[in-house]
Structure formats: C-alpha cells, structure tokens
Amino acid sequence: MIDRAEVLHVARLARLELSEGEVDRMASELSAVLDHIETISELELDGVAPTSHVVEVGSALRADEPRPSLPREEALASAPAVAADGFEVPSPGA
Amino acid sequence: MSDLLALSAAQLAERIRARELSREEVWDTYRERAAADDLNAFLWVAADAPDTGDGPLGGVPFAAKDLFCVRGVPSQAGSRILEGYRPPYTATAVEKIVAAGAPLLGKTNQDEFAMGSSNENSGYGPVLNPWDRTRVPGGSSGGSAAAVAAGQVPWAIGTDTGGSVRQPAALSGIVGLKPTYGAVSRYGMIAFASSLDQAGPLTRDVTDAALLFSVMTGRDPCDATSLEHPEAIRLPSAQDLQGVRLGVPDDVESAAGIEPGVLEAFRATVARAQELGAEVDTCSLPHARHGIAAYYVIAPAEASSNLARYDGVRYGLRVDGDDGLLAMYTRTRHEGFGAEVRRRIMLGTYALSSGYYEAYYGRAQRVRTKIADDFRAAFERFDFVVTPTSPGVAFPLGAKTDDPLAMYLNDFFTVPMPLAGIPAISIPNGLSEGLPTGFQIAGPAFSENRILDAAYALEQAIGFDTAAVHA
Missing domain, CATH: 3.90.1300.10 (Amidase signature (AS) domain)
Incomplete structure (x- = not known):
C-alpha cells in the first residue's frame, strides 16, 4: 500500500538518504504499520473535534521585555563548522 | 551487599x-x-x-x-x-x-x-x-x-x-x-x-x-x-482502599499478546484491592484499543517535525561530501539516525504529506478526543482505571527487532493515557516466570x-x- 516511488518521494521530503536495500524494506515495514493504522478509518468520527491540547491552559503570552540571550560564542560552540561569526554550510548550488 | x-x-x-x-x-x-x-x-x-x-x-x-x-x-x-x-x-x-x-x-x-x-x-x-x-x-x-x-x-x-x-x-x-x-x-x-x-x-x-x-x-x-x-x-x-472505585477495562483479558502469568498477577492484585476495601467493576473504554493506531500517527508526525533540526548545521554530526547543501543534509541524517528513527520520520512525514493529512493526522487527533472522552466518562463512575502495565514480561534481546508492529503493541496499555494527557503509575506486581510484571493505575488529570x-x-x-x- 506504499510503494517504492512513494517511499522515495517521502524520503526526499524528510531529507533522508536511503540505500537501495532500505527502500524496499521501508516500503514493506511502513505498509504493515499503515495497515494497522487503517483500523481508525472504520470509526465514526463525524462532528468529533480534533484534539489540539490535552489539558486546558490559559493564555501563554508573557510581557515582551528585552533580556539577555545565549552569547554568540556559546551558540556557535557546538557547530560542526563556523565562519564569520555564523554557521557555515556547503553551497546550496554545488 | x-x-x-x-x-x-x-x-x-x-x-x-x-x-x-x-x-x-x-x-x-x-x-x-x-x-x-x-x-x-x-x-x-x-x-x-x-x-x-x-x-x-x-x-x-x-x-x-x-x-x-x-x-x-x-x-x-x-x-x-x-x-x-x-x-x-x-x-x-x-x-x-x-x-x-x-x-x-x-x-x-x-x-x-x-x-x-x-x-x-x-x-x-x-x-x-x-x-x-x-x-x-x-x-x-x-x-x-x-x-x-x-x-x-x-x-x-x-x-x-x-x-x-x-x-x-x-x-x-x-x-x-x-x-x-x-x-x-x-x-x-x-x-x-x-x-x-x-x-x-x-x-x-x-x-x-x-x-x-x-x-x-x-x-x-x-x-x-x-x-x-x-x-x-x-x-x-494510605493503608487501605476503603471507598475507592476501580474500573477494569473490559478488554484487558483479550488484549493482544497478553501472557497468562501477567493476567494472573493482575487478577491477584485486583483481588488484593478488594480485600483492602476497593469496589471493583468492569469499565468500557471503547476507543482505547485504537490508541496504538492514533499514537503511531501523532507521535511520528510530531517527531518528523521535531527532528528536522538535526541537519548538520548547528550541533551534532555533519557528514559532508563536497556536493552541496542538500546532499550534506540527507547524508548526515542517513548516517546519524538509526533504523527506527528513520522509520518514524518516514511514517510521520508520510502522514503529514499533501493529500494524506486529514486521512491520518486529522483522524488520529479525532480518535484522541474520543479516547479522552472515554476516560472522562469512566472517571464519573470510577476513581481509577487499572490494567497490567505491559502485556508481557521482559522479552529476550532481539526477539521483536524485526517486527516493528509487534514491538509497538507492547504499548497497548500505556499509550491511551498520554493521548488523554492523564497521569498513571506502574508499580511492581510480583513475578511471572521469574520476571517482574507491572500494575498500572491511571486517574484524572x-x-x-x-x-x-x-x-x-x-x-x-x-x-x-x-x-x-x-x-
């Protein structure tokens, strides 16, 4: 119920590389799980509101006041590559 | 010692x-x-x-x-x-x-x-x-x-x-x-x-x-x-359970994969609860059995979004190959994530993708509402709902790694509570075949x-x- 082409399409959306062997295995494993998930298509759910939050909460807004944030050097400390005080990435066009 | x-x-x-x-x-x-x-x-x-x-x-x-x-x-x-x-x-x-x-x-x-x-x-x-x-x-x-x-x-x-x-x-x-x-x-x-x-x-x-x-x-x-x-x-x-009303879901005994020893330990503790003064009756949570299906849409969908941040840019692993940004992303995520994480990202991305959103995510969030409603109705009659925590005892390493769905079904009794946002505890409930079993007590928020x-x-x-x- 999910074929190779769909697996490759979804992998592209998810920015995941899959090896040749993984594509077929993923198709069969996802199909088995989706078959189970299909059981909810039999339920009568017309007029049922989807859950957006499980516990009632009031407004989560706070006053918009300036305060110190993470220093730049700490924010960059774990980056694989840094250049010119920023995160360095390969060229999108390469 | x-x-x-x-x-x-x-x-x-x-x-x-x-x-x-x-x-x-x-x-x-x-x-x-x-x-x-x-x-x-x-x-x-x-x-x-x-x-x-x-x-x-x-x-x-x-x-x-x-x-x-x-x-x-x-x-x-x-x-x-x-x-x-x-x-x-x-x-x-x-x-x-x-x-x-x-x-x-x-x-x-x-x-x-x-x-x-x-x-x-x-x-x-x-x-x-x-x-x-x-x-x-x-x-x-x-x-x-x-x-x-x-x-x-x-x-x-x-x-x-x-x-x-x-x-x-x-x-x-x-x-x-x-x-x-x-x-x-x-x-x-x-x-x-x-x-x-x-x-x-x-x-x-x-x-x-x-x-x-x-x-x-x-x-x-x-x-x-x-x-x-x-x-x-x-x-x-508390030394007793006087006046406490316990609901046992009517499908506990027929749950997929429930082991006889786990069921026996569960029944024994329900009997102990009665001796301590609890009133026990069967309750109905008609949508709880769909918890696994709803969960394995909602959790992977949220995970696929949450895990988008691991892209080799700000922290963690980067696997680069001089062939551009997109290739760096996909290669880093292939090398860095294990098989189950990749599977869930795929499942969640699929469920949220154009044309499937309402059929999967939308429906799953409606099932979630029904599960929460079932608990609300049960808590009008009962103080707590009790179940075994897991249908089985600890299984051998490798026993379920080739069958993701069998692994997911371990969560049959535990998945409905987080879907409803309610608290639950597992306490040790004696042994079955020499291994621990758990007794779960869930209550309102x-x-x-x-x-x-x-x-x-x-x-x-x-x-x-x-x-x-x-x-």
Missing part, C-alpha cells in the same frame, strides 16, 4: 539528615557502582559530587535519562547524531531536582530520541535487564529503569511519551510515574513528540516516586504548556496524590522486594 544499598532514597535522605550517614559515603558507594555498570545503563558518570546544599532530597544522588540537557555534560538522546553534544543550558526538571538537594550521578542510556520499547534502538548499544541479562529492560527509559533496579543509583528520571517510564519500570521491577501533561516542564528535554512527552520519576518504591515528583512540578516560563499543579505533592500514607496513595496501599499489600536483584 552494603546495608546502605538496602535503603530507599527517602530512607537515605532521612539517615543523612539525622547524620547517621554522610553524603560522601552515599555518593561514593553509588558512584563506584555506576562506574562499574555492566548493563550499559549509563552513558556518562560524574567524577565528583557537586555541592547541592540542604534540600528535601537530602543529598541522595539521581540519574537523568540522556535526553535531559545538562550544561556542559554529554546529552545525546541516545543518538549518534548528537554524539558528544554538550548543551549550553540545563533542563528545568534537572535544575529543580538539583536545587532540591540531589546531585546528578550520571546520564542513562535510552532508545534513540525515546523511540522504542526495549532500549535496543539506542545508538550506544542495548541495556541489559538486571533480572536476566539476556533480556531487555523495556524502553525507552531503559537505562534509568535498569540502573535503579540494579542499585546503581537510588532513583532516576525518564520521559514517557507512550509508556517510556511505566513500561521499563514494569519490566525492571520498579515504580514509574507518568504525570499529568504539563505538570513538569519540558524545557531542556530533547523533544520526541511534544504534545505527549512528560518527565517522570523511576524509583524503588512509591514513596520515593512521590518525593522526587514533588520537587519536579511547577509552571515554567520556558515551557508555555507547563502548569502549576493544583496540589502540593504529599508523601503517600492532576490526581497524582490520589494515585500515589492507592499505589502505596497496594504496594504494602503486594510486598514486592525491590532489592532482590542488587548484586
């Missing part, structure tokens, strides 16, 4: 307060045991005891699941994509426990990004169950559960998204509490499924769970979904004090020896 190891965390705190034991002695004993861990339960052990002052937790060390960020300490969520990552800040739950007087002894192994029921999905190898080292400790908080069960640490914290505190607690013979959604701040917990994730204690007994949980609660400006708990958490003291009291009364009646596996 040192006498010190026979004491619960609350007893240790009491002895330290009375100056019958020193903090150093407790720290050194457990530090040595954690460092000698041969269950692969720990991923990092502290070298020195930080000074945590005088708080209610009395200097009794704790361990935190790897996904809790701790400033300057490896926090990898069990994933190779975060190998060696040392965050610049500390999770609120950890900060509150430390501020209450407990020093951090170590970080514990887990299923990668908390996705798993066996701890076999860790990027750092599986954890072994101290009851039988050929078996899994449960997951995803398997390291925390095994470490507490084996007496490597007095108590620990984990996170529960679909059962990840309660199920490993059950399979390892300890107590695990999943609080009401929002009761504990999620700030600094590396996210799996944000609408479900909740931190909770894993402890030797119910009193320890109450004590640890009592310092974890509270509204946190850093987590907009956190709430002030309406009640201060008390240490439990913010009923933790009542749940802890009922669990305490049952714990005394069951008389399980949690010190049994301390080597």
Whole structure:
C-alpha cells in the first residue's frame, strides 16, 4: 500500500538518504504499520473535534521585555563548522 | 551487599539528615557502582559530587535519562547524531531536582530520541535487564529503569511519551510515574513528540516516586504548556482502599499478546484491592484499543517535525561530501539516525504529506478526543482505571527487532493515557516466570496524590522486594 516511488518521494521530503536495500524494506515495514493504522478509518468520527491540547491552559503570552540571550560564542560552540561569526554550510548550488 | 544499598532514597535522605550517614559515603558507594555498570545503563558518570546544599532530597544522588540537557555534560538522546553534544543550558526538571538537594550521578542510556520499547534502538548499544541479562529492560527509559533496579543509583528520571517510564519500570521491577501533561516542564528535554512527552520519576518504591515528583512540578516560563499543579505533592500514607472505585477495562483479558502469568498477577492484585476495601467493576473504554493506531500517527508526525533540526548545521554530526547543501543534509541524517528513527520520520512525514493529512493526522487527533472522552466518562463512575502495565514480561534481546508492529503493541496499555494527557503509575506486581510484571493505575488529570496513595496501599499489600536483584 506504499510503494517504492512513494517511499522515495517521502524520503526526499524528510531529507533522508536511503540505500537501495532500505527502500524496499521501508516500503514493506511502513505498509504493515499503515495497515494497522487503517483500523481508525472504520470509526465514526463525524462532528468529533480534533484534539489540539490535552489539558486546558490559559493564555501563554508573557510581557515582551528585552533580556539577555545565549552569547554568540556559546551558540556557535557546538557547530560542526563556523565562519564569520555564523554557521557555515556547503553551497546550496554545488 | 552494603546495608546502605538496602535503603530507599527517602530512607537515605532521612539517615543523612539525622547524620547517621554522610553524603560522601552515599555518593561514593553509588558512584563506584555506576562506574562499574555492566548493563550499559549509563552513558556518562560524574567524577565528583557537586555541592547541592540542604534540600528535601537530602543529598541522595539521581540519574537523568540522556535526553535531559545538562550544561556542559554529554546529552545525546541516545543518538549518534548528537554524539558528544554538550548543551549550553540545563533542563528545568534537572535544575529543580538539583536545587532540591540531589546531585546528578550520571546520564542513562535510552532508545534513540525515546523511540522504542526495549532500549535496543539506542545508538550506544542495548541495556541489559538486571533480572536476566539476556533480556531487555523495556524502553525507552531503559537505562534509568535498569540502573535503579540494579542499585546503581537510588532513583532516576525518564520521559514517557507512550509508556517510556511505566513500561521499563514494569519490566525492571520498579515504580514509574507518568504525570499529568504539563505538570513538569519540558524545557531542556530533547523533544520526541511534544504534545505527549512528560518527565517522570523511576524509583524503588512509591514513596520515593512521590518525593522526587514533588520537587519536579511547577509552571515554567520556558515551557508555555507547563502548569502549576493544583496540589502540593504529599508523601503517600494510605493503608487501605476503603471507598475507592476501580474500573477494569473490559478488554484487558483479550488484549493482544497478553501472557497468562501477567493476567494472573493482575487478577491477584485486583483481588488484593478488594480485600483492602476497593469496589471493583468492569469499565468500557471503547476507543482505547485504537490508541496504538492514533499514537503511531501523532507521535511520528510530531517527531518528523521535531527532528528536522538535526541537519548538520548547528550541533551534532555533519557528514559532508563536497556536493552541496542538500546532499550534506540527507547524508548526515542517513548516517546519524538509526533504523527506527528513520522509520518514524518516514511514517510521520508520510502522514503529514499533501493529500494524506486529514486521512491520518486529522483522524488520529479525532480518535484522541474520543479516547479522552472515554476516560472522562469512566472517571464519573470510577476513581481509577487499572490494567497490567505491559502485556508481557521482559522479552529476550532481539526477539521483536524485526517486527516493528509487534514491538509497538507492547504499548497497548500505556499509550491511551498520554493521548488523554492523564497521569498513571506502574508499580511492581510480583513475578511471572521469574520476571517482574507491572500494575498500572491511571486517574484524572492532576490526581497524582490520589494515585500515589492507592499505589502505596497496594504496594504494602503486594510486598514486592525491590532489592532482590542488587548484586
């Protein structure tokens, strides 16, 4: 119920590389799980509101006041590559 | 065995307060045991005891699941994509426990990004169950559960998204509490499924769970979904269950994969509850059986979004090949994520993709509403709903790794509660075939004090020896 082409399409959306062997295995494993998930298509759910939050909460807004944030050097400390005080990435066009 | 190891965390705190034991002695004993861990339960052990002052937790060390960020300490969520990552800040739950007087002894192994029921999905190898080292400790908080069960640490914290505190607690013979959604701040917990994730204690007994949980609660400006708990958490003291109404779901006996020994232990404890004064009747949760289906849409959907941040740019692994940004992303994520995480990202991305959103995510969120409604209706007649925690005992390593769906069905009894946002506890419920089973008690939102009291009364009646596996 999910074929190779769909697996490759979804992998592209998810920015995941899959090896040749993984594509077929993923198709069969996802199909088995989706078959189970299909059981909810039999339920009568017309007029049922989807859950957006499980516990009632009031407004989560706070006053918009300036305060110190993470220093730049700490924010960059774990980056694989840094250049010119920023995160360095390969060229999108390469 | 040192006498010190026979004491619960609350007893240790009491002895330290009375100056019958020193903090150093407790720290050194457990530090040595954690460092000698041969269950692969720990991923990092502290070298020195930080000074945590005088708080209610009395200097009794704790361990935190790897996904809790701790400033300057490896926090990898069990994933190779975060190998060696040392965050610049500390999770609120950890900060509150430390501020209450407990020093951090170590970080514990887990299923990668908390996705798993066996701890076999860790990027750092599986954890072994101290009851039988050929078996899994449960997951995803398997390291925390095994470490507490084996007496490597007095108590620990984990996170529960679909059962990840309660199920490993059950399979390892300890107590695990999943609080009401929002009761504990999620700030600094590396996210799996944000609408479900909740931190909770894993402890030797119910009193320890109450004590640890009592310092974890509270509204946190850093987590907009956190709430002030309406009640201060008390240490439990109930000796009976007079007037307590327990509902047993009508499909417990026919649940997929339920083992006869687990069912027998469950029935025996229901009978004990009646002897303690509880009124027991069958209840109906008609949509709970669809919990697994709804969960395996909602949790992977949220995970696919939460895990988009691991792209080799700001932290963690980067696998570069001089062929551009997109190739760097896809290669990094292929190398850095394990098989189960890739599977869930694929499942979630599929469920959210154009044309499928309403059929999967929309429907699953409606099923979630129905599950919450079922519990609401049940709690009009009953104080608690009780079930076995897991349909089976700890299974052999490798037994379910080739069948994702069979693995997912382990969560049959634990998934409905986080979907409804309600609290539930698992307590040790004796043995089946020599291995621990768990008894689960679920109640309405913010009923933790009542749940802890009922669990305490049952714990005394069951008389399980949690010190049994301390080597």
